[in-house]
Amino acid sequence: MSAIVTIQDVVKEYNLGATVVQALRGVSLTVDKGEFISIAGPSGSGKTTLLNLIGCVDTATRGRVEVAGKNTAELSERELTDLRLNTIGFIFQSFNLVSVLTVFQNVEFPLLLQNKLNAKERKARVEALLEQVGLLTHQKHRPNELSGGQRQRVAIARALVTDPLIVLADEPTANLDSETGQAILDLMKSLNQQKGTTFIFSTHDHRVMRYANAVVRLADGKVLGRESPEDAVAHAMGLETPKHAEVRTP
Amino acid sequence: MDRVVLLVRMAIRNLLASPINLLIGGLILFGTLVFVILGGLLDSLNQSMQRSVVGSLAGHIQIYSSASKDELTLYGQMGSDPDLKAITDFPRIEEALSKVENVKMVVPMGVSGALITSGNIVDTTLEKLRDLYKARDGKPSPPKLAALPRDELDRRIVSETSHMRQIIKVLRGDAEKAMTDMLNGTAVDPYNLEALRRVEHDEFWADFEKDPYANLEFLENRIAPIVTDTSMVFLRYVGTDLDKFEQSFDRMRVIKGTPVPRGHRGFLIADLIHEEQMKLKTARRLDKIKDARANGRLIATDDELKRFVKENRLQTRELVLQLDGIKTQALTKSLQDALGSKETAIGPLLSELMTTTDENFDQRYQQFYGLVVPQVQLYRVNVGDMLTIKAFTKSGYIQNVNVKVYGTFAFTGLEKSPLAGSTSLMDLMSFRDLYGYLTADKAEELKEIQKQTGAKTISRENAEDELFGEGAEVVAEATAGVIDPDTAMSGAGRKLREEDLVRRVYTEHEFNDGVVLNAALMLNDPTRLDETLARISKLSDEQNLGIKAISWQKASGLLGQIINVFRALLFVAVAIIFFIAMVIINNAMMMATIQRTQVIGTMRAIGAQRGLILSMVLVESMVLGLLFGGLGMLAGSGVLGAIAAKGIAAPNDVMYFFFSGPRLIPHVTGAPLIIALVIILFVTVFSTLLPAVMATRISPLRAMQADE
Ligand SMILES: Nc1ncnc2c1ncn2[C@@H]1O[C@H](COP(=O)(O)OP(=O)(O)OP(=O)(O)O)[C@@H](O)[C@H]1O
Ligand SMILES: [Mg+2]
Numbered sequence: 009m010s011a012i013v014t015i016q017d018v019v020k021e022y023n024l025g026a027t028v029v030q031a032l033r034g035v036s037l038t039v040d041k042g043e044f045i046s047i048a049g050p051s052g053s054g055k056t057t058l059l060n061l062i063g064c065v066d067t068a069t070r071g072r073v074e075v076a077g078k079n080t081a082e083l084s085e086r087e088l089t090d091l092r093l094n095t096i097g098f099i100f101q102s103f104n105l106v107s108v109l110t111v112f113q114n115v116e117f118p119l120l121l122q123n124k125l126n127a128k129e130r131k132a133r134v135e136a137l138l139e140q141v142g143l144l145t146h147q148k149h150r151p152n153e154l155s156g157g158q159r160q161r162v163a164i165a166r167a168l169v170t171d172p173l174i175v176l177a178d179e180p181t182a183n184l185d186s187e188t189g190q191a192i193l194d195l196m197k198s199l200n201q202q203k204g205t206t207f208i209f210s211t212h213d214h215r216v217m218r219y220a221n222a223v224v225r226l227a228d229g230k231v232l233g234r235e236s237p238e239d240a241v242a243h244a245m246g247l248e249t250p251k252h253a254e255v256r257t258p
Numbered sequence: 259m260d261r262v263v264l265l266v267r268m269a270i271r272n273l274l275a276s277p278i279n280l281l282i283g284g285l286i287l288f289g290t291l292v293f294v295i296l297g298g299l300l301d302s303l304n305q306s307m308q309r310s311v312v313g314s315l316a317g318h319i320q321i322y323s324s325a326s327k328d329e330l331t332l333y334g335q336m337g338s339d340p341d342l343k344a345i346t347d348f349p350r351i352e353e354a355l356s357k358v359e360n361v362k363m364v365v366p367m368g369v370s371g372a373l374i375t376s377g378n379i380v381d382t383t384l385e386k387l388r389d390l391y392k393a394r395d396g397k398p399s400p401p402k403l404a405a406l407p408r409d410e411l412d413r414r415i416v417s418e419t420s421h422m423r424q425i426i427k428v429l430r431g432d433a434e435k436a437m438t439d440m441l442n443g444t445a446v447d448p449y450n451l452e453a454l455r456r457v458e459h460d461e462f463w464a465d466f467e468k469d470p471y472a473n474l475e476f477l478e479n480r481i482a483p484i485v486t487d488t489s490m491v492f493l494r495y496v497g498t499d500l501d502k503f504e505q506s507f508d509r510m511r512v513i514k515g516t517p518v519p520r521g522h523r524g525f526l527i528a529d530l531i532h533e534e535q536m537k538l539k540t541a542r543r544l545d546k547i548k549d550a551r552a553n554g555r556l557i558a559t560d561d562e563l564k565r566f567v568k569e570n571r572l573q574t575r576e577l578v579l580q581l582d583g584i585k586t587q588a589l590t591k592s593l594q595d596a597l598g599s600k601e602t603a604i605g606p607l608l609s610e611l612m613t614t615t616d617e618n619f620d621q622r623y624q625q626f627y628g629l630v631v632p633q634v635q636l637y638r639v640n641v642g643d644m645l646t647i648k649a650f651t652k653s654g655y656i657q658n659v660n661v662k663v664y665g666t667f668a669f670t671g672l673e674k675s676p677l678a679g680s681t682s683l684m685d686l687m688s689f690r691d692l693y694g695y696l697t698a699d700k701a702e703e704l705k706e707i708q709k710q711t712g713a714k715t716i717s718r719e720n721a722e723d724e725l726f727g728e729g730a731e732v733v734a735e736a737t738a739g740v741i742d743p744d745t746a747m748s749g750a751g752r753k754l755r756e757e758d759l760v761r762r763v764y765t766e767h768e769f770n771d772g773v774v775l776n777a778a779l780m781l782n783d784p785t786r787l788d789e790t791l792a793r794i795s796k797l798s799d800e801q802n803l804g805i806k807a808i809s810w811q812k813a814s815g816l817l818g819q820i821i822n823v824f825r826a827l828l829f830v831a832v833a834i835i836f837f838i839a840m841v842i843i844n845n846a847m848m849m850a851t852i853q854r855t856q857v858i859g860t861m862r863a864i865g866a867q868r869g870l871i872l873s874m875v876l877v878e879s880m881v882l883g884l885l886f887g888g889l890g891m892l893a894g895s896g897v898l899g900a901i902a903a904k905g906i907a908a909p910n911d912v913m914y915f916f917f918s919g920p921r922l923i924p925h926v927t928g929a930p931l932i933i934a935l936v937i938i939l940f941v942t943v944f945s946t947l948l949p950a951v952m953a954t955r956i957s958p959l960r961a962m963q964a965d966e
Contacts (some may be wrong), residue, residue, distance in 0.1 A: 056962055065863050065958040086867065104860040108271035113264070120261050121865050127260060143782070166864070172642055178962055238349020 012173055012206050013039040013062050018071030020057050020229075031057040034071070035052070035228040039208060044200045046217050047210040048240055049226030051080055054211035056178050058226065062208060063096055063176045064088045094119055097167030099196075099209075100179035103159040105151040105166075110165065111138070112147035113243075115165045122170060137165040141195060157188035168199060177209035181216055193219045214244040262877075263871070269878035273885075278846045282839060283886035286941075289835035290890025290934050291702050291897070297930030298827045298898045299922075304821045306918035311814045313918075314511045314669045314678040315496065317365060317778030318787055320813040321355070321794065330776055331815030332369060333677065344693075344773040351771060351803050357780065359799060360790045362782045365502045368689050368775035369681070371494040372649035373640075380425060380482040380580045383966050384474055387418045391470045393780045413584075420583025422477070423463065428579055429484055430454050432773040453480040491535050491638075493527075493647070495682040497689020499766070500524065506780045507669070515641035515665020521763040523685045525645055529666040530679030536638045540577060540612065541569050541631065544623055547614070557616050570612035574605050577634055585633040592629045647684075661688045671919035674911045677817070689763060758825035779807075820916075836937060840945035843879055847949035851875065851956075858953055859960030876943055882908040883942035891934060895926045902926075 011068075020032040031054045039045055039062075047055050060066040061073050064080050073080045076095045077204050080088065092163050093100075103115050115134045119125055125133065138144045141161035143154075151159055160180060167175050177196070181189030199220055209216075223240035225232040235243070273279045312318055315332055322330045328340035334690060345351060352364045393403035394411045403411070433451055456462055457477065466473050500518045504510060514532070518524030533542065543566040550563055557563045586604050593607045594600070611630070614622045639645060644660045661684060672678035684692075707865050781790055787809055794807040811818035851858070858871055905921035908914050916922075 032449060060962060063863070065962070075703055089862070089865055089867050089958075092863060098860075098863050098961070100860065100961060102856075106268070106860070108268050108275065109264075113267075116862055117264075117861075120264055121867075121870070124260070170865075187684060 010041055011038045012041045012076060013037070013208070014072070014074040015061070016072040016074075018061065018068045018073060018151050020054070020061065020066070021069045027050070031229055032061075032068075033231070035226075035231050037208060037224060037231060038232075039174075041206055042200070042204045044197060044207045044219065044221050045209075046220035046223045046237070046240075047208065047226060048212060048217055048223050048244060049210075049232075050212060053226040054229040055212075055226055057229075059176050059178050059208065059210055062100060062174070086190075093118060094170060095173050097170065097172040097175040097205075099160070099163050099167050099175060101179040101182045103151070103156070103163045103183070105159055105162055106143075107151050109148050110147065111143060111151070111154070111162050114151065114162055115147075115169050118166060118170045121142075133169060134165075137169050137229045138162075140199070141165045157191060158182050160184060160188075160192050164192070164195060164199070168203075168205065171203075172205065173206065174206045177207065179210055179212075183214065186215065189213075189216065212244070214241040217241055217244065265315060265870075265877045266873050266881055268874065269881040270885075272850070272878055273882050274848070276848075276850065278842070279335075279882055282842050282846060283840065283882055285835060285839040286883055286938060287886040287890040287893070289832055289839060290887045290938065291894045292835065293828070293832045293934050293937070294891050294894025294930050295897050297933065298894070298926055299901075299924050300821060300825050300828060301927045301929060302922060302924035303824075304917055306820060306922060307817075307916050308810065309918040310669075310672055310675070310678055310915045311810045311818065312784070313507055314672060315369075315507075315778070316810040316813045317363075317506060318781040318784050318810055319576050319779040319791060319794065319807050320776055321779065321805045321807045321812065322776040322914065324798070324804050326806070330806075330808060330813055332813050333817050334814055338493060342775045344775055345805065346773060348772070348774045348777070349770045351765075351805060352777070354797060354801055354803055355777075356793065358790065358793055360781050360783055360786055360793075361779055363502060363506045363780040365506050365778040365780070365921070366499050366686060366774035367769065367777055368497040368686070368693060368773070370497070370649065370689070370775075372647045372692065374491050374493050374645055374647050380484075383418060383422055383425065383483065383582075384478050386423065387403075387415065389473070390418060391474070417582045417584040419463065419466070420586070421692070423458075424581060424583070424586060425579055426454065426457050426481065428575055429481070430458055432575075433484075434655075450484050454484070493530070493531065493682050494680055495647075495684045495689075496524075497684045497686050497693070499686055499770075500526070500683060501766075503683065506778065507571050508669065509669040510667055511670060513666045513668050515663070518664045518683075518685060519763075521765065522686050523661055523687070523762065523764075524664045525661045525685075526664060526683040527639065527666045528679045528682045529668040529673065530676065531682060532637060532639070532666045538576060538636055540573065540636065541626070541636055543570050544614075544626055547619065548623055551616070551619065557614065567612070567614050570614070571609050574608040574612065577608055577630065578605055580634040589630065589633050592600065593625075596625050596629060639663060647688075647692060648862060657692050659688050659691045661685070672914055674920075675914035676911055677915040682850075684803060685764075686772065686774070687768075693773065693775075712876065757818070832937070836941045840941050843882075843942065843945040847875060847879060847946050848952070850878075851949045851953045854953075855956055855960050856963070858956045859958050859963075862958035863961040871954045871956070872950050875953045876946055879942040879946040880939065883938040887934065887938040891931055895927065895931070898924050898926050 015037040018032055018035045019030065019213055022029040022031055035058060037053075037058075047058060049055050057066070061080075061122055062075060064075060064083075067073070067080060075091065080091075098104075106117065109117065112134055115137060116130055119130045119133065135144060135147070138147055141164055143158060143161055143165070143183060146154065146158065150163065154162065160183075163180075167177075175196075180196070181192055186191060190214065193216060196207055196209070199205060209220075211217060217240045218237050220237050220240075222234055223237055225236050225240060225243060273283075301331070311332075318908075320330055320332070323343040323345050326340070326342040328342065330342060331340050348366055351368070355361055355364050389399050389403055390411055393406065394408065394415070406414075433454055453476075457480075462473070501520055504517060512526070514530040515526075518526060534544070537545075546561050547557065547566050550560065551557070555563060557567055581604065590602065590604050590607060593611060594602075597607070597610055599607060599610055601610065608630070611622060611625060641663055643663050645663050647659050647661060649657050649659075666791040667683065669675075669678050779790075779794075781787065791807050791809060794805075797803065798805045798807070815942070861871065862868075903926050905923045906917070908917045908920055914920065
């Protein structure tokens, strides 16, 4: 399998006045196409920072970030935006739907930005996705008329409507109850299996980690290792130190 | 395209979400409404004023000598006429100008003003008496009188004598009143009083016949000067080619009399001046009361009308002065019958007639016009009269010109406007005489003529021969500007010369070939005025015409600026409204942007470029502006339309000029709407620019941050 995201010795520093905060301290990671991978770690460990770099909304202080074969450090602001539009889908912890647009319009939005399809094609595509997330009947609703789970489904539909290579989700279930969260993960998983879209999601919830094919554990801005979900869960629950930490380095 | 639809849709939804947008919208709506209504009214006012100015005197363009000291202002500036340098080569200028594209007609002009005097009542009565005595005694007298039989002449002498005695009685009354009013400071000259006493006595009149000429002279020397109210009227007039004037200013129409025949000298009095200043005051007041009553005002409740009635009742003097013996008798009798009164004195009888109320007004009005008016002179100057106009010439001496009044005129729709109705018309020849401008060689030539004719016309008796013989042509050629008619000729000779001038027909060439002060240009297409102005300026430079061309607006001086002043005020008011709107829009959009940080960040994260964010914010305020601005325009146009259905009645006579008639009918014009649109777009875009740029700076990272 080919690597779709390659990260090498990445350091990310934030300047907070006089002090420099190192959010990532030399992270290396490879994600292959079609993976359903989770980034786990305690609060402040750098999960969001890492996703931001992969998602091209931020750039590394040092090190190399390659997304879909492109070195993000070499891209202009415009090109980064285009890369986000065409290659990456985002699912946010707090859904981030546009409240003044209907469900349909929210999902259609990236297609309008792309400006590739005509109205009819867009309608077909949006409805297909709403069908997949089970909200076809709600397409005229406004986000505030939906439950949290429904909103996140809309967000998933929006993330996938452009048929991206990678979908990034930063704690997608954190604002949902566990049952709903599981349903969302089931949906994401099934989409991953159907379309082979790469999913990278962060969580500190061990129940969520279970859905992943692999878990990258972060702590203090460093990758502790890449392990199976079971081990990761065990780690997360603090039951056992893994004996056979299977660390793959690129 | 679909993106634009989306942006607009988002904008509308965002706008509905926040109540502050209603406030902003309300401001924009109000500003636009005010602008469209007042702008539309001003535009209409401007147009109607243009019609008034262009149609009554100015034409579309005025030209005058570029060497003039002052700028040309047709309606005078601060009461004095501008000092213009005369154009001496008008034919060349006219030829050049009439070749300019879009110029329809060039009308030569000169605006000036002068006092005209019509002799006072004592003078005219005494002159009549003198002529009557002369006719009776077989001395040279007007042919009309000479033909009358002896007894008729005697009858008229008696009548005029009693007229004279009536005048003296009135004057004596005035003097007595003045005595009692000593405190008012109107002292009576004892010298005058003595003269009045003497002529009041029957002895004076009993002996009158003994030496009528000497007694007439006494009256002329001692009594006539006491009458101070010599009727002096200040007349503004424009000397022009009357034929061309009539053709160009098609709103002009003759009210009384006839137009001045083609090519003749002549005078047309502005009808308003004729009515206001030359009519018997009593009659004028009655007319005004009638007008006011027709407009629903009542004598019983209206202070002005009450004052008119009171003045009419008290000021019968001007009527009594005009009545000679025969007329007094006749009128006394008819008034007694009409009023059913036993009063025998004419003064009180007239007072009784003038005691009008709402009930008897119509009847009294008819009685006045039916019984009194036939016995008196209703107007001081009548159609057909010779008008003596005295004016200061350029070189400072007083010039007299006699010119025949052919009629009165007014401009349709502007009949009541003092501005349009205050300028009378005079032929260009008489104007030049009055103006006293002569080319050097002509002056030389005329000096020569004066030398010759001066000697010949000294004797009155042979004047006739001289005029109808060889000399006639010479004198007729002479311009009054050089020969003072009072000294050069008098009596019959003067009359003949006058008549000759009246009869004379001038060719257009003669009209053109002489001094003019300015000229009005009529255009085929008035909308291309600026273009034509530029063309004329260029032409003047190229061909050295030495003229300056200005628009009607400039030519009307302060008057033309009034609209601009109003317009400036409107712009200031609207600017204030929109400035407030701008500040609020700026703040509101700033707040909205801050509130929408996460949404904007999300949009950026999922692939929206900065440009889209910029247009999103701008479209939002533009939609706000256009939505409410559009409502404002609709409402404003609606209001204007409603006003137009009835029109705005001119609140007073002055406004007739600005309204170009009794009513202003505003029309919805495109210009204020387009300007409003531009203003709205500017205001909204400009005030949102900063928040919009700020929005584009929102990082996509903000999408990841949870709501705080
Ligand atoms: N914009 C920023 N400016 C300064 N420091 C930052 C910024 N964003 C993150 N950090 C710091 O970087 C470190 C990593 O933060 P990050 O948000 O990646 O952690 P996280 O694993 O996502 O935590 P959580 O589970 O709480 O979301 C933290 O110490 C945080 O304080
Ligand atoms: Mg995080």
